[in-house]
Amino acid sequence: MEFGVFGVSYKEADADVRDCTAFSDTQKLELYNQLLDVDITQAVILSTCNRSELYFIYEKEEQLDQIRELFLKAATKSVPLFLKTGRRAACYLFEVAAGYHSMVLGEDQILGQVQSSYQMANQCQACQKQLHRMFQSCFAAVKQLKTTYRISEHPVSIAYLAVKNIRNAMSLHRASILVIGSGEMAALMLQYLQEEELSALYVCSRNRHKAEQVMSASMQYIPFSKRYEILPHCDVICSMTSSPHRILRKEDMPPIQRKQMYVDLAMPRDIDPQLTQSGVVIDIDHLQREADEQLEQRKVLLQKAHPMLEAAAQEAYAYLHAQQVDYLIQSLQQRSEQMAVDTYALLRAKLQLSSHEQQVLKKVLHTSFLRMVKEPMLTLKKAKGQDQQLYAQLLETMLKGD
Incomplete structure (x- = not known):
């Protein structure tokens, strides 16, 4: 086994x-x-x-x-x-x-x-x-x-770190957030954001069907062409599209009467860098540096934890191997009992025995054949580690050979 x-x-x-x-x-x-x-x-x-x-x-x-x-x-x-x-x-x-x-x-x-x-x-x-x-x-x-x-206290997900940075910079209670994009990163971002007590969570995408696949019922879809119209109503704008061009330009921005935060997770960047003058901007490079630092912390912790994990794995494997040993010992006992039964049947057919003699013969054969396998069973039980594994393999081969 x-x-x-x-x-x-x-x-x-x-x-x-x-x-x-x-x-x-x-x-x-x-x-x-x-x-x-x-x-x-x-x-x-x-x-x-x-x-x-x-x-x-x-x-x-x-x-x-x-x-x-x-x-x-x-x-x-x-x-x-x-x-x-x-x-x-x-x-x-x-x-x-x-x-x-x-x-x-x-x-x-x-x-x-x-x-x-x-x-x-x-x-x-x-x-x-x-x-x-x-x-x-x-x-x-x-x-x-x-x-x-x-380990989980050192997050390395860019989307999670983005939400964490937003939360550290401002209160998300009753905040309005716009997420532009409908890919995997946007899906993760929405997953984390919907756990907050927001006033509104908007999802903007060129593809409504893709957007609806990552949206929940509480979210509101915004057509891509309407993205500038919704901006004055948002506290946080997160963008993560695959567009080769800027999708939010400073010269196209409508008048904004509130302090805003911009999170740009795209590469190339979606948001005009000049918008830093009117709000806080967090980009992918900033978050990647933070993720790399967290990753190094995870590596250190996982390295420290490995001996504990390996010991547990070895213990689980030892149980499996013990099951194999128990199975082989049981097989030996069954084999000795069967040999005793077969030998008794052979001798009984050849000898004229009284009922008492038959009982004595049956008991003697049972004891004798069990004694023959007792020593191998004890050796197998007492052996440790690789020796026990070797003995088990040899014994299993012998039993199969029979």
Whole structure:
């Protein structure tokens, strides 16, 4: 019994490759069923925008090739896969859930994605106690890490830092805010802003359909052509479009009777730099410097936290290995009992024995065969670390050979 992971990561594969392995729920269900056909009864499929990974428990080395083939078949094209097994695989799972391998180092979102993937696998009856223990130990360890080292107190999201800077510069209570753009950055910005007690939150975009996809019911759409008309009513203007030109020019600005704050998250910049004369401007460079500083803090904290995470992963893997040892000991006992039964049947057919003699023979055979396997069982139980793993592998090979 061993733990492994096949996967594709953004570090090794481009966007086209990752698209092929962004499995839908239907594809996941099909893959779970196909894994059962090769006797893989415990597996969790993790598929996010930046990674696709298959965690599993296997019994035989030859199953690895079968799992690889099924993964590639689901991907519809040949993709570069990495493979980790044993302790390395366990440690990798814990690191992934803690955000060590995320594009945004130490992010919180990945833990929820791993939990959702585990829940789906559980609903598909693709988990048993060994995989349950591995993932539940992982979740507990990551939560403990985040509580102890407070990784999330060092945000690296540009959108989050922008809202934080706005909040530090002014009160957002009953404020009116305009967000220009409807891409991923705008969606994050709106997500953070709607948690504030605002008077109004406007969304301006050239594409109304795209804007409505990132808006909630409490937000108001402003056509791009009307952007200057709404400006006098806004306390904060946040712009993050992909326009190659300035979209807010000083010479086109209407009369403004209030102090305003401008947040420019675009590159090239959306907002005329001359507007600094009439309000506070925060640009992407300012926020990126702050994000870089926070990222360095995260790196230091995650490095300090790693020994704790690794110890938890090793403990979870040790439990899995102990399950293998218990299984082998149980197999030895069953094998000795079966040999005693078979030998008793053979001797009884050849010998004329009384009822009492039959009982004595049965007891003697049972005790003798159990004594034969007692020493290997004790040796296996007493062995530690790699010695125990080696003994277990040898014993498993012998049992299969029989």
